[in-house]
Amino acid sequence: MDLNMKSVIHYKAGPYLPLTENWIYTQIINHKIFLPIVYCHGLENIDYFPIKKLRAFGKSNKQSNPWTMLNKAMNRLFKYNPFIGEAMKKDKPDILHAHFGGSGYLLLKHKKDYGIPLVTSFYGVDVSKLINIRPVWKRRYKVLFEQGDLFLAEGTRMREKLIALGCPEEKAKLHRIGIDVKRIRFMERKPREDGVVCLLIAARFCPKKGIPYALEAINLLSERRKTCKLQLTIIGDSSRNKRDKYEKNLILNILNKIEGKVKIKMLGYQPYPVFIEELYKNHIFISPSITADDGDDEGGAPVSLIEASSSGMTILSTFHCDIPEIVLDGQSGYLVPEKDVDALASRLEQLITTPDLWRKMGKAGRKHVEKYHDAEKQAQQLEELYLSLL
Structure with a gap:
C-alpha cells in the first residue's frame, strides 16, 4: 500500500452489509486513487463483501448493549x-462519504x-418514505445541504428531488450506480425446446416493488392464452414489519390463484451469486415498481434492473422514478404505467409470443x-468528484 495514498471513509449508519445493498460494495472495492475504510454499526454477510479496512462500532442498532446505547445517546443529544x-484521529481520512441521507446528517x-x-x-427510501413518515428529516436535510459539500443521486429524477428538498443545484451531482460488467457476462436468450418461457422476479416483498401487479398480470395472461407454458421464479421474502408481512400474504394469495396454470419456484432470500445464476436460467425479468401508499418509492431504480440488463435479459418494468434511464422503453x-395490470399483461404477452425481441433487447440493454x-468507470468518476473537493 502506498503510504501517501489518500483515504476515504465510507460510512453507513447501520450494519455492513445487507445483501440488498450490494451496490455500495461495488463503489468501495473499485477505488484506485483512494484507500477505502468502512465505518459501520454491526456486521452482516462479511464473507460476501470482504473489505481490507473496516471498523464496526458496536452491534447493530437493533440490538441492545451498552456500546449501542451510548452510540445512540451521543448521536441523539450531540x-x-x-x-x-476516535477512529478518525487514527485513520486521518481525506474524504467522508456517507451512504444514505441519514448517515450524512x-x-x-x-x-x-x-x-x-x-x-x-x-x-x-431516504428521499421518499423517510421524509413522509418523519417530516423532521426535511429540516435536517436543509442543514445537511447547507453544511455538506456534495450530494450524489443515481438518476435525474432523484437529483431533481434533492433540489426540491433544498439542495443547491451546484452541489447535486448525478452519479450512476455501477456493477461488475465483467462478472455479469452477456448471454443471448433463446426459446427452450419445450416451449417454456421462464420469468424472474427478484425483490423484497414490500409495496413499492409492485409484485402483486406482476402476479395478477401473469394470471390474466395465463387465462388469456391457456396454451402458454410459463415458469415463474421468485427470489425474495418479506421483512418482519407488519406492512411487508401483509404484502407477503397478498402475494401468496395471488400465487394460489396462479398455481396449476404456471410452474412456480419460490426461492426466498438468496445470496448474490445465486441471484446471478438465476439470471441466466430465465428469459424475462419483471420489476413493476410503484409509489406505495405511504410515499415509499425506488427513489432511483432497482439495481437488479441494471444487473439483469447486463446479463442480456429483456425487462418488463414501469415508468417509475429513474427506471426509464435504465430500461429504454x-x-x-x-x-x-404503474399499477396497470392490463398493460403489464399485454406487454408480457408480446414478449412471450415474440422471442425474436429477446436478442435485440438483450443486446441493447447490455450496450447501455x-x-x-460499468463499476470501474463509475469509480473513476467518483474519485474525480472526491479530488474536486480537495
Whole structure:
C-alpha cells in the first residue's frame, strides 16, 4: 500500500452489509486513487463483501448493549459519535462519504471537527418514505445541504428531488450506480425446446416493488392464452414489519390463484451469486415498481434492473422514478404505467409470443449498461468528484 495514498471513509449508519445493498460494495472495492475504510454499526454477510479496512462500532442498532446505547445517546443529544471521532484521529481520512441521507446528517459534526469534505449518496427510501413518515428529516436535510459539500443521486429524477428538498443545484451531482460488467457476462436468450418461457422476479416483498401487479398480470395472461407454458421464479421474502408481512400474504394469495396454470419456484432470500445464476436460467425479468401508499418509492431504480440488463435479459418494468434511464422503453424492454395490470399483461404477452425481441433487447440493454453503469468507470468518476473537493 502506498503510504501517501489518500483515504476515504465510507460510512453507513447501520450494519455492513445487507445483501440488498450490494451496490455500495461495488463503489468501495473499485477505488484506485483512494484507500477505502468502512465505518459501520454491526456486521452482516462479511464473507460476501470482504473489505481490507473496516471498523464496526458496536452491534447493530437493533440490538441492545451498552456500546449501542451510548452510540445512540451521543448521536441523539450531540449529533456526535465518540467512537467515530476516535477512529478518525487514527485513520486521518481525506474524504467522508456517507451512504444514505441519514448517515450524512450524523457525520456533520465530525466533518466540522476535522475540516474535511463530506459527500452524501442518496438511494431512495431516504428521499421518499423517510421524509413522509418523519417530516423532521426535511429540516435536517436543509442543514445537511447547507453544511455538506456534495450530494450524489443515481438518476435525474432523484437529483431533481434533492433540489426540491433544498439542495443547491451546484452541489447535486448525478452519479450512476455501477456493477461488475465483467462478472455479469452477456448471454443471448433463446426459446427452450419445450416451449417454456421462464420469468424472474427478484425483490423484497414490500409495496413499492409492485409484485402483486406482476402476479395478477401473469394470471390474466395465463387465462388469456391457456396454451402458454410459463415458469415463474421468485427470489425474495418479506421483512418482519407488519406492512411487508401483509404484502407477503397478498402475494401468496395471488400465487394460489396462479398455481396449476404456471410452474412456480419460490426461492426466498438468496445470496448474490445465486441471484446471478438465476439470471441466466430465465428469459424475462419483471420489476413493476410503484409509489406505495405511504410515499415509499425506488427513489432511483432497482439495481437488479441494471444487473439483469447486463446479463442480456429483456425487462418488463414501469415508468417509475429513474427506471426509464435504465430500461429504454421499446429498446431494452418495455415500460408500462404503474399499477396497470392490463398493460403489464399485454406487454408480457408480446414478449412471450415474440422471442425474436429477446436478442435485440438483450443486446441493447447490455450496450447501455456498459456505457453508463460499468463499476470501474463509475469509480473513476467518483474519485474525480472526491479530488474536486480537495
